[in-house]
Amino acid sequence: MSVISIRSKFSIVCAGVIVGFLSLSSFAAETVLINGAGATFPYPLYAKWFSSYREVDKSVEFNYQSIGSGGGIRQFLAGTTDFGASDAPMKDDELAQSKVPILHIPATLGAVAVTFNLPGVKDSLNLTPEVLAKIFMGEIKKWDDEEILKLNPKVAMPKNQYIIVCYRSDGSGTTAVFTEYLEKVSPDWKKRIGSGKSVKWPAGLGGKGNEGVSSLVKQNPGSIGYVEMNYAFENKFPVFAIKNAKGEFVLPSVKSVTKAAEASLKVLPEDFRVSITEAAGSDVYPISAYTYLLIYQKMESHKGKKIVEFLRWAMGKGQTMAASLNYAPLPNQLVKRVLSKIDSIALEGGSDKKEGHKLN
Amino acid sequence: MEVVSKWIPFVLERIMPGISSARRIRRREVNWGDRVFYYGLKASAWALGALLLSMIFLIWKMSLPAFHQFGWRFFITNDWNSVTGEFGALALIYGTVVSSLAAIGLAVPVSVAVALFLNELAPEWLSRPLGFFIEMLAAIPSIVYGLWGLFVLAPFLRNYIQPPLADYLGFTPLFSGPPMGVGMMAAVVILAIMIMPTITAICREVFRAIPRSNKEAALGLGATRWEMLKIAVLRSSHTGILGATILGLGRALGETMAVTMVIGNNPLISASFFSSGQTMASILANQYAEADSLLQLSALSAVAFTLFLVSLLINGLARLIVWRVHSQYKSG
Numbered sequence: 001m002s003v004i005s006i007r008s009k010f011s012i013v014c015a016g017v018i019v020g021f022l023s024l025s026s027f028a029a030e031t032v033l034i035n036g037a038g039a040t041f042p043y044p045l046y047a048k049w050f051s052s053y054r055e056v057d058k059s060v061e062f063n064y065q066s067i068g069s070g071g072g073i074r075q076f077l078a079g080t081t082d083f084g085a086s087d088a089p090m091k092d093d094e095l096a097q098s099k100v101p102i103l104h105i106p107a108t109l110g111a112v113a114v115t116f117n118l119p120g121v122k123d124s125l126n127l128t129p130e131v132l133a134k135i136f137m138g139e140i141k142k143w144d145d146e147e148i149l150k151l152n153p154k155v156a157m158p159k160n161q162y163i164i165v166c167y168r169s170d171g172s173g174t175t176a177v178f179t180e181y182l183e184k185v186s187p188d189w190k191k192r193i194g195s196g197k198s199v200k201w202p203a204g205l206g207g208k209g210n211e212g213v214s215s216l217v218k219q220n221p222g223s224i225g226y227v228e229m230n231y232a233f234e235n236k237f238p239v240f241a242i243k244n245a246k247g248e249f250v251l252p253s254v255k256s257v258t259k260a261a262e263a264s265l266k267v268l269p270e271d272f273r274v275s276i277t278e279a280a281g282s283d284v285y286p287i288s289a290y291t292y293l294l295i296y297q298k299m300e301s302h303k304g305k306k307i308v309e310f311l312r313w314a315m316g317k318g319q320t321m322a323a324s325l326n327y328a329p330l331p332n333q334l335v336k337r338v339l340s341k342i343d344s345i346a347l348e349g350g351s352d353k354k355e356g357h358k359l360n
Numbered sequence: 361m362e363v364v365s366k367w368i369p370f371v372l373e374r375i376m377p378g379i380s381s382a383r384r385i386r387r388r389e390v391n392w393g394d395r396v397f398y399y400g401l402k403a404s405a406w407a408l409g410a411l412l413l414s415m416i417f418l419i420w421k422m423s424l425p426a427f428h429q430f431g432w433r434f435f436i437t438n439d440w441n442s443v444t445g446e447f448g449a450l451a452l453i454y455g456t457v458v459s460s461l462a463a464i465g466l467a468v469p470v471s472v473a474v475a476l477f478l479n480e481l482a483p484e485w486l487s488r489p490l491g492f493f494i495e496m497l498a499a500i501p502s503i504v505y506g507l508w509g510l511f512v513l514a515p516f517l518r519n520y521i522q523p524p525l526a527d528y529l530g531f532t533p534l535f536s537g538p539p540m541g542v543g544m545m546a547a548v549v550i551l552a553i554m555i556m557p558t559i560t561a562i563c564r565e566v567f568r569a570i571p572r573s574n575k576e577a578a579l580g581l582g583a584t585r586w587e588m589l590k591i592a593v594l595r596s597s598h599t600g601i602l603g604a605t606i607l608g609l610g611r612a613l614g615e616t617m618a619v620t621m622v623i624g625n626n627p628l629i630s631a632s633f634f635s636s637g638q639t640m641a642s643i644l645a646n647q648y649a650e651a652d653s654l655l656q657l658s659a660l661s662a663v664a665f666t667l668f669l670v671s672l673l674i675n676g677l678a679r680l681i682v683w684r685v686h687s688q689y690k691s692g
Binding site for chain 1 (some may be wrong): 439440441442443444510511514515518538540541542543620622624625626636638645647648649650651686
């Protein structure tokens with residue numbers, strides 16, 4: 001092979017690469033990049049949504065950073081993202097910081113499962129909220145405590161086994177839901193500890209993230225911890241059936257979480273900001289929660305249109321993807337209300353012309 | 361005051377040698393290219409200094425609300441509660457200092473022994489690959505150490521190390537409580553492993569710098585091999601070892617991810633190495649992303665500022681020790 005032919009080959013490849021880059025960049029000019037940040041809990045579902053949505057609209061690209069609900073709210077308020085995501089609804093004083101009204105769009109539902117590691121006990125156990133609160137406050141110290149035995153008369157509890165309480169050490173929406181539930185069911189908890197994304201735990205070990213708590217529970221016989229339902233299922237951890245407001249012991253599942261959402265529909269406020277822990281109704285798992293997408297009520301029309309289209313898709317096709325990832329789809333009645341809320345988003349600004357220009 | 365005025369030139373001379381007798385190069389002697397090079401280097405050096413100062417300033421500014429709210433109580437109280445808005449960093453400072461010092465205590469003897477073995481005792485075919493492997497430890501990302509700590513080290517400590525310690529030494533407060541694997545002990549071991557390659561590498565360089573004639577002289581005087589190492593190698597390189605220790609300490613103080621994953625993340629002040637703890641770096645890793653209130657953000661910034669101060673203080677203190685030892689060694 002002569003030198004010249006190698007050179008010409010090289011230049012052909014170069015030209016090809018340059019042409020490729022040019023066409024890529026002209027393509028990139030047409031795509032809309034939508035930035036979002038926030039909750040880690042619904043991230044598996046969101047990731048699936050964003051990749052599936054490419055098939056619906058190739059011109060939209062999502063960039064979602066799962067940095068946590070608190071960070072998501074902060075970034076959204078600072079205006080650095082196009083949408084936010086949070087497990088706990090924003091507080092009134094946070095909403096007041098924004099110049100543009102903010103909408104809470106319920107995206108899906110999840111639950112906090114309470115899991116345990118007891119040698120010899122494979123099946124689920126029963127627990128009342130009062131006993132749960134006492135365990136996490138460090139008041140009930142051993143597994144063969146009278147109050148636990150009373151709830152599980154048929155189970156052979158290990159003798160003299162200490163309870164190791166495991167919790168999320170990082171600030172977390174999961175912790176917010178769990179402590180908010182305990183605050184609701186235990187006046188003692190409300191007085192001594194309260195609720196939030198990170199609280200002052202009176203006892204136990206902290207693990208970072210769901211995987212941190214999971215591995216603490218896995219390693220320590222006698223431990224109890226709370227994780228997102230998905231994690232308990234994937235690790236095949238035994239979980240507690242928790243006594244709900246109606247007095248039934250209910251296990252966490254997609255079905256019992258949907259029940260919680262259905263039961264709360266009557267009391268759901270106009271802006272969807274609601275806590276559905278300890279919801280009334282039968283077959284309801286009491287530690288369930290909505291997770292939200294945070295959207296500006298007024299948006300620049302070019303990008304806004306794409307976001308609205310995506311939200312409508314998420315309420316339809318998107319909901320059918322939830323159950324396979326252990327999230328509960330929104331009840332149909334609620335989807336209708338959310339869709340009409342999405343219709344209220346105002347698109348403004350004269351960038352329609354720009355869009356037309358780009359398409360030419 | 362007199363003592364202070366005596367110390368200022370001493371310290372200044374060490375920070376900026378030659379400041380008291382600065383010599384200026386006359387302009388005409390320097391050619392044009394040299395001058396551009398000189399100012400280019402000077403500008404980068406000052407830019408780095410300015411970067412550091414701007415970082416300090418920003419962290420300090422962010423932590424002002426917390427310092428205003430709590431004042432000195434921030435350093436001497438131990439209540440970290442974002443629900444009530446009470447923040448005190450004592451347990452975090454305690455956790456940071458104790459875990460780092462204990463890690464140093466564990467790592468330095470091992471590192472010095474390893475360096476001695478590799479340099480003086482091991483045959484060439486062994487010392488090269490072994491030294492390479494130990495230096496590779498420094499290249500492992502800290503999150504990998506954290507995962508290893510969580511899934512391998514902590515269960516190992518819980519099953520094989522802590523129970524016998526509790527059985528035989530459980531009467532001391534150091535090894536009391538239930539063995540849980542994660543906790544102060546796991547953090548100390550992880551930190552020790554992480555800083556060991558740094559200390560070993562520097563010690564090896566220090567030992568290598570000792571003239572061959574010194575060792576030969578010691579052997580010639582009839583010293584055994586161990587006595588030769590003691591007299592000719594260890595005794596003349598203790599400032600170097602101290603310097604290596606300081607670098608290791610600096611790394612241990614600021615280590616974040618690996619510690620966060622194994623320390624148990626409960627801000628307790630407990631004498632027991634079985635108990636869980638929390639360090640300043642680990643609470644930042646845990647809470648910064650999801651901090652709710654501005655006060656909590658500010659308190660976390662204050663922790664960052666404190667961590668900076670503590671590192672500065674310990675580094676400065678250690679540096680002073682080196683100078684003192686060094687000057688004594690010179691005069692003696």
